[in-house]
Amino acid sequence: MRHFDLCVIGSGSGNSVIDDAMDGWSVAMVEAGTFGGTCLNVGCIPTKMYVYPADLAASPQQAKELGVDLELVDVRWPDIRDRIFGRIDPISSGGRDWRAGRPNVTLYEQRGRFVGDHELLLEARDGHPETTITADRFVLANGSRAVVPPFPGIDAVPYETSDTVMRLDALPRSMVIVGGGYIAAEFAHVFSSYGVQVTIVGRSPQLLSREDAQVSERFTELLGRRVDVRTSTEVQRVDRRPSGDGVVVTARTKEGVESTIEADVLLVATGRTPNADTLDLDRTGVEVDDDGRVVVDSRQRTGVEGIFALGDVSSAHQLKHVANHEARVVKHNLLHPDAMVESDHRYVPHAVFSDPQVAAVGLTEAEAEEQGLDYAVAVQDYGSTAYGWAMGDEDHFVKLVGERGTGRLLGAHLIGPQASSLIQPLIQAMSFGLPAHAMARGQYWIHPAMAEVVENALLALPSSSED
Numbered sequence: 337m338r339h340f341d342l343c344v345i346g347s348g349s350g351n352s353v354i355d356d357a358m359d360g361w362s363v364a365m366v367e368a369g370t371f372g373g374t375c376l377n378v379g380c381i382p383t384k385m386y387v388y389p390a391d392l393a394a395s396p397q398q399a400k401e402l403g404v405d406l407e408l409v410d411v412r413w414p415d416i417r418d419r420i421f422g423r424i425d426p427i428s429s430g431g432r433d434w435r436a437g438r439p440n441v442t443l444y445e446q447r448g449r450f451v452g453d454h455e456l457l458l459e460a461r462d463g464h465p466e467t468t469i470t471a472d473r474f475v476l477a478n479g480s481r482a483v484v485p486p487f488p489g490i491d492a493v494p495y496e497t498s499d500t501v502m503r504l505d506a507l508p509r510s511m512v513i514v515g516g517g518y519i520a521a522e523f524a525h526v527f528s529s530y531g532v533q534v535t536i537v538g539r540s541p542q543l544l545s546r547e548d549a550q551v552s553e554r555f556t557e558l559l560g561r562r563v564d565v566r567t568s569t570e571v572q573r574v575d576r577r578p579s580g581d582g583v584v585v586t587a588r589t590k591e592g593v594e595s596t597i598e599a600d601v602l603l604v605a606t607g608r609t610p611n612a613d614t615l616d617l618d619r620t621g622v623e624v625d626d627d628g629r630v631v632v633d634s635r636q637r638t639g640v641e642g643i644f645a646l647g648d649v650s651s652a653h654q655l656k657h658v659a660n661h662e663a664r665v666v667k668h669n670l671l672h673p674d675a676m677v678e679s680d681h682r683y684v685p686h687a688v689f690s691d692p693q694v695a696a697v698g699l700t701e702a703e704a705e706e707q708g709l710d711y712a713v714a715v716q717d718y719g720s721t722a723y724g725w726a727m728g729d730e731d732h733f734v735k736l737v738g739e740r741g742t743g744r745l746l747g748a749h750l751i752g753p754q755a756s757s758l759i760q761p762l763i764q765a766m767s768f769g770l771p772a773h774a775m776a777r778g779q780y781w782i783h784p785a786m787a788e789v790v791e792n793a794l795l796a797l798p799s800s801s802e803d
């Protein structure tokens with residue numbers, strides 16, 4: 337049985353754990369799927385590569401109001417798709433070849449599952465015989481996968497998930513998206529901008545229901561102007577369309593009103609579940625929580641000596657920047673067992689790359705209220721600052737939740753153009769404990785840049801003794 341100093345399971349953020357400083361270690365990299373993991377192959381990167389052309393395709397409407405007549409002549413789906421994967425696929429295969437070529441690394445392109453605390457069975461797979469390896473240290477970085485709820489009829493109809501929808505042969509005429517979270521919001525923007533008739537079926541009263549209530553309400557309203565949004569609506573069953581292709585989704589509102597939606601394509605976007613269950617962790621002492629996540633401490637250690645976990649398999653955040661942060665922590669802790677560092681999960685931001693964009697960090701107003709904090713809220717419209725006014729913006733805003741007394745930010749919630757970038761100074765202020773007014777007045781803000789909406793939101797919070 338071959339023994340390694342380190343075994344990493346999962347080549348997403350797990351791949352970046354392997355460092356030059358480990359050149360003297362024997363390392364096993366285990367990857368059952370496409371090298372590079374979710375973000376590169378079926379997640380962040382290709383989705384945003386679809387979002388950017390979608391932003392362009394959606395611009396004629398806005399331009400018209402400003403006196404510029406543009407016309408969307410065509411969306412060449414095969415060209416968009418092939419440009420995206422023509423760039424991504426070589427990065428994945430190049431990364432694979434580079435990693436496999438490292439003299440101290442053995443790449444096993446097989447599914448791994450534990451048969452003991454430090455013993456991993458690699459399942460047989462075309463050309464790769466079953467084998468068992470042992471290692472002193474393991475890193476569980478095997479991510480999450482799309483969940484498909486057992487809607488009646490689902491097994492008898494064709495459906496897509498985020499894993500498959502980006503490689504469709506042709507742009508459909510219509511699409512029904514089940515789910516009201518990140519993936520639904522981003523793909524609704526992409527496909528509707530490309531001219532597809534999109535219907536979203538969401539069971540919550542608002543889309544993006546985990547956002548601050550004011551943001552999710554506004555987002556639902558704005559996306560609803562371009563897409564048929566059905567909220568508080570549950571799928572009852574799905575059937576094949578009588579014509580043979582496509583689907584019919586039967587849905588019912590909370591009030592009991594039933595409707596059917598016919599579409600060429602059904603996209604299921606109802607969340608992701610950690611892949612911990614694929615590892616047979618019950619054969620080890622590694623603990624898994626009620627949500628199926630590997631339990632780790634602040635140093636990313638499981639309860640078993642030498643076994644670490646990171647990213648979607650152990651994190652509630654399911655975000656690439658979190659997986660990358662945790663990978664840096666694991667790398668450090670593997671190399672410096674006597675001087676371990678902790679992950680910093682205090683202010684984890686996120687952004688939804690839809691239209692409008694949404695970005696947030698920290699507490700929502702409801703969470704500040706629930707926690708009994710002494711807080712104040714400031715809401716600043718984009719249109720109240722010069723750039724937003726020049727754009728004629730009437731829909732978007734920055735909402736800040738600040739702590740009275742200290743003047744520190746508790747949360748920031750943005751909905752509107754460039755929200756994913758505008759939020760960055762607010763993340764910085766929270767991370768470094770900068771009070772709102774000190775941050776607003778302690779630096780220049782370029783006039784008349786869009787960032788003035790952030791400056792004005794900060795100034796709209798009450799000042800404090802620390803400012």
Ligand SMILES: Cc1cc2nc3c(=O)[nH]c(=O)nc-3n(C[C@H](O)[C@H](O)[C@H](O)COP(=O)(O)OP(=O)(O)OC[C@H]3O[C@@H](n4cnc5c(N)ncnc54)[C@H](O)[C@@H]3O)c2cc1C
Pocket residue numbers: 345346347348349350366367368369370371372373374375376378379380381383446447448449477478479480498519611614615646647648649653654655656657658659
């Ligand atoms: C459509 C979509 C868009 C997204 N967009 C964003 C975004 O814009 N920003 C953002 O921050 N996050 C985004 N995410 C989330 C982000 O992709 C994930 O949080 C991140 O990729 C998780 O990284 P990871 O290293 O934990 O796991 P992964 O990258 O998923 O890597 C896990 C790897 O482990 C392999 N594996 C699983 N089980 C086994 C096993 N038993 N044996 C061997 N190998 C195994 C898998 O094949 C996979 O390659 C998006 C996700 C999706 C689905």
Ligand SMILES: NC(=O)c1ccc[n+]([C@@H]2O[C@H](COP(=O)([O-])OP(=O)(O)OC[C@H]3O[C@@H](n4cnc5c(N)ncnc54)[C@H](O)[C@@H]3O)[C@@H](O)[C@H]2O)c1
Pocket residue numbers: 485514515516517518519520522538539540544545570571605606607608653654655686687688689
């Ligand atoms: N921009 C980004 O950072 C980005 C983009 C895409 C995905 N992601 C990550 O990927 C994860 C998965 O995305 P997602 O949109 O699938 O998940 P999500 O958790 O954001 O949303 C899931 C949605 O499905 C609904 N749902 C769940 N079970 C259902 C059921 N049985 N019937 C009907 N509706 C149901 C939920 O109410 C929710 O609206 C996200 O949590 C996120 O972390 C991130």
